[in-house]
Amino acid sequence: MTETSPNAENERESVRLRRPGKQDAQSLWRLVCANETLDTNSCYLYLIQATEFSDSCVVAELNGEIVGFATGFRPPKRPDSLFVWQVLVAPAARGKKLAKRMLSYLVRHGDGVQFVEATITPSNAASRALFASLASQLRASIGYTRCFETTDFGASGHEAEELVRVGPILERE
């Protein structure tokens, strides 16, 4: 499933959203390794995401290069929900609505998705703004609840994570 469109700011920039495949896992892993916000995982995990979970994942290509991705899954206990595991846009490609477009793509192509969930650290202003903007576009409510405390992460020193839940979704476009 592929969507293409010219970028409004620069007609020469071509954005393409599509499902990831096995061949994309290394690109996702490299993007995560280069970022300072998200936890780094093994390349193996991105291989699993790009193959076994590709129906709930999307990559964004800008002029043929992968510059962003969103990975997720459908929680078995909440089949009407899409849990966004990681969403990342390379610094040079930020501010072009790529993250919001990727999440919209997952909602639009996710069979029966009524809610979008993720966990977010309280300090991640960009991520909070992203989900607020998504909720507004989908004409959906947005709520935050406590999820993982710092102590849940043991000695790693990881910041607490809140669960954000967007939905029910009233507008899918």
Ligand SMILES: CC(C)(COP(=O)(O)OP(=O)(O)OC[C@H]1O[C@@H](n2cnc3c(N)ncnc32)[C@H](O)[C@@H]1OP(=O)(O)O)[C@@H](O)C(=O)NCCC(=O)NCCS
């Ligand atoms: C969060 C992230 C994915 C946003 O990517 P992006 O493509 O630049 O975001 P978008 O252009 O789609 O912006 C979506 C909305 O969020 C807002 N936003 C994005 N970055 C923002 C920032 N740093 N501060 C405040 N608002 C921000 C935009 O203004 C837009 O709101 P609007 O539609 O009301 O105008 C990107 O900053 C990133 O990769 N950060 C590091 C990884 C991360 O934190 N991921 C999220 C963890 S769940």
